[in-house]
Amino acid sequence: MPPADAPASTAPAAPERVVSPATPGAGLAPAELAAAAATLRADLAAAGFTVDGVEQVLGPVASAALHREQAVPARRALRGRADDPTAVLATLFLLGDDVPRAALESALGRTGVDGARRLGLVEAAGAQDDDPVRAVVDLRPYAASDAAGPVTWWLSSDLGELATGRRLAPDHVLGAGGASLTLAQVTVRTPVGRVLDLGTGCGIQALHAARHARSVVGTDISRRALGFAAFNAALDDAGSDDVAAGAAGTGAPIELREGSMLDPVAGERFDLVVSNPPFVITPRAGADGAGALPAYEYRDGGRAGDDVVRDLVTGVGAVLAPGGVAQLLGNWEHRRGVPWDERVGAWLDESGLDGWVVQREVQDPAEYAETWIRDGGTTPEREPAAWATAYDAWLEDFAARDVEAVGFGIVTLRRPVDGARPTLRRLEEHTGPVRQPLGAHLAASLAAHDWLAARDDAALAGARLAVAPDVTEERFHTPGAPDPTVVLLRQGDGLGRAVRASTGLAALVGASDGELTVGQLVGAIAALFEVPADDLAGELLPAVRGLVRDGFLAPGA
Known part of the structure; x- marks a missing residue:
């Protein structure tokens, strides 16, 4: 050649x-x-x-x-x-x-x-x-591991800027980009009945879901995206029972429907909803108020600000079966004077669902604009005038709503069973490295939350717990001091959390091997430290709840 x-x-x-x-x-x-x-x-x-x-x-x-x-x-x-x-x-x-x-x-x-x-x-x-x-199209290999084992697939999508040398077309169909890979890694892979892949794009989430579901529905507003998804389902043998290591087959058929957001599945119920929605916050008009900027179907939802993500968070419960889980990625605006977790927390409250939001990244308005202008294929070197116009429009749009930053993260929602009220409302920031795939860890954390919600402190004191195998302890000493000044419990799996532990908590975790109850351990540590057992229990039991919730400690058999 x-x-x-x-x-x-x-x-x-x-x-x-x-x-x-x-x-x-x-x-x-x-x-x-x-x-x-x-x-x-x-x-x-x-x-x-x-x-x-x-x-x-x-x-x-x-x-x-x-x-x-x-x-x-x-x-x-x-x-x-x-x-x-x-x-x-x-x-x-x-x-x-x-x-x-x-x-x-x-x-x-x-x-x-x-x-x-x-x-x-x-x-x-x-x-x-x-x-x-x-x-004519991009066709590339894809390899991953999910609940059914390793897969070797091929994915078709539109040719990107690297191949064409020009900006993307508005109806461009993206392959397995960074956000898609993130969602595939964080999705809970518990075997379920029906799965909805909302905004399926090239179909990658639907292919993964088909390996642990009985049926899968993929929806998209883009006919071209549905065409690519259909081809990829055929190429990767969707509906096949062959899920042996390295095989292409997926276990459930994939039904594809055209339509916006939840419209194609109104009135239906799903056990799992996954979505990498068109969450990019894009100005709807140029800086002079005339002439809309290029909009890309795969990323631009056509709504102001972060309304696409808000509407999905508050509305997805309508298609969730009792106990059903929805997992999606999204951007949300940090507006002046309003903490981000307060603003997104209001969406959770409106949803009526259990909610857990992990903010993974924060960009200032200029960084955000640069990222997404380049994503569409416009560069300051090749198209300086178009770059400047788009950049100014983005900053003007953010300024109109007093946006100081934009967050990106993972949203996990769950519909309570039997009309119960939500018990989980958690919003946190975790920008450090995580251990992928994260889906199993999130599933375990949801199960731990339910286990804890069913137990008061007396029941917790009667439980036998075991320290997770990925947990390590770090002790920091001042030179010459016999006792550590800081004790850290560090998680090697999941979100890789580090928890600062008191001497008593560190002793309890170190002795948690599933043999003695939490109450028995507290009593023994209290006797060793010569402190009242009730006082020590009041200090340690809330911390133990946090460690169980986050996977440091697990209930014994």
């Missing part, structure tokens, strides 16, 4: 890119699509076009650079490797560069160029071996 800057050949010129091509598999009957997708899936696996395969052919430096949207190291690593199927497919689909027809024919042994064209994946300039073939 010639380098990207090689002189033009006499071969027919490749067709110009279309801004919004038809989605893969469009026009094919379901049976025809399923058969073609199965053949393509086998070809991609045989070619080694997997996450590990691509990283191996690129090498660590080029692979890391490509994750930062820098293509030069990858082009150097792949140059002249037309006989390597993995390199050919990475060049075509990840970089968006042309490849010779003969190279792609070899890489996709049974599908071939004509089969890839029928699926809407590529366009070809001619029928000769050296004629260029160009990708």
Whole structure:
């Protein structure tokens, strides 16, 4: 394969890119699509076009650079490797560069160029071996682990800015971006009946949900997104019972519906709702009040400020079954004079649901504007006037509502059972590293909350607890002092919390092995410290509740 800057050949010129091509598999009957997708899936696996395969052919430096949207190291690593199927497919689909027809024919042994064209994946300039073939869509490997074990999938989406060299189209369909990966990692994977993936996009959340649900419904306002989701469901064998390690299959069929927010499922009930909604806070008009800024269906909900997230938090309970859980990502505004947790807490109160919000990141208005203007493909180097106009519009919009910062985080909601009142209202900030996947930890914390809610202090004192295996203790001493000045209990799993413990609490945790009750341990520690047991219990029991809630201590059998 010639380098990207090689002189033009006499071969027919490749067709110009279309801004919004038809989605893969469009026009094919379901049976025809399923058969073609199965053949393509086998070809991609045989070619080694997997996450590990691509990283191996690129090498660590080029692979890391490509994750930062820098293509030069990858082009150097792949140059002249037309006989390597993995390199050919990475060049075509990840970089968006042309490849010779003969190279792609070899890489996709049974599908071939004509089969890839029928699926809407590529366009070809001619029928000769050296004629260029160009990708119409992005197609890339995806690897993860969830409750059903490891998966090796492939995801199609629209070509990004790196491949096209221009800003995104308004109906651009995003692949598995950073937010999508975060949501997939934090989702509770307890086996359930019905799951709703609200704003399914390319379908990644629906694919994961299908592995621990009996049925899945994916909705989106974008017909193009639903088209990609349908193709990805076929490519990754949605509805298959094959969930063996490394297999592509998902266990439940995925039903796709078009519509805005909760409209397509009004009146229905789900055990789990997952959503990476269009939460980006985008000004609806330019700084001069005229001319709306570009809006992208995958990220812009078309409402002022953070209303999309607020409306989803306050409204999703209408489709939750009793005990059902909703998990979503979102942005919320920090407005002058109003603490963020007070403002978002009011949404929880209005929802009537149990609520737990973890703020993971905070950006000032300028940082936020820069992030999302670049996300759409506009840069100050390439389009200085458009950049300045958009930047000013964003800052003007934030100033109109006295926005001082924008938070990003994870929202977990739950509908109480049997009409009970909510018992969980938790809003916290945790910007440090976490241990992914986080879903199991969140599920355990919800279960611990319920366990604690059913027990008063007397019942807690009668419980046997065991320290979690990921908990360690750190002691800090002043030089020469016999006793520590600070004792920290540190969690290695989940949110990686660190709790400052008194000497008595540290002693209780250290002795919690499931043999003695909490009350017995408190009595023994009180005798050792020569303090009244009731006084020590009044100090320790609230702290023990916090440690159980956060996973430091777990109820014994």
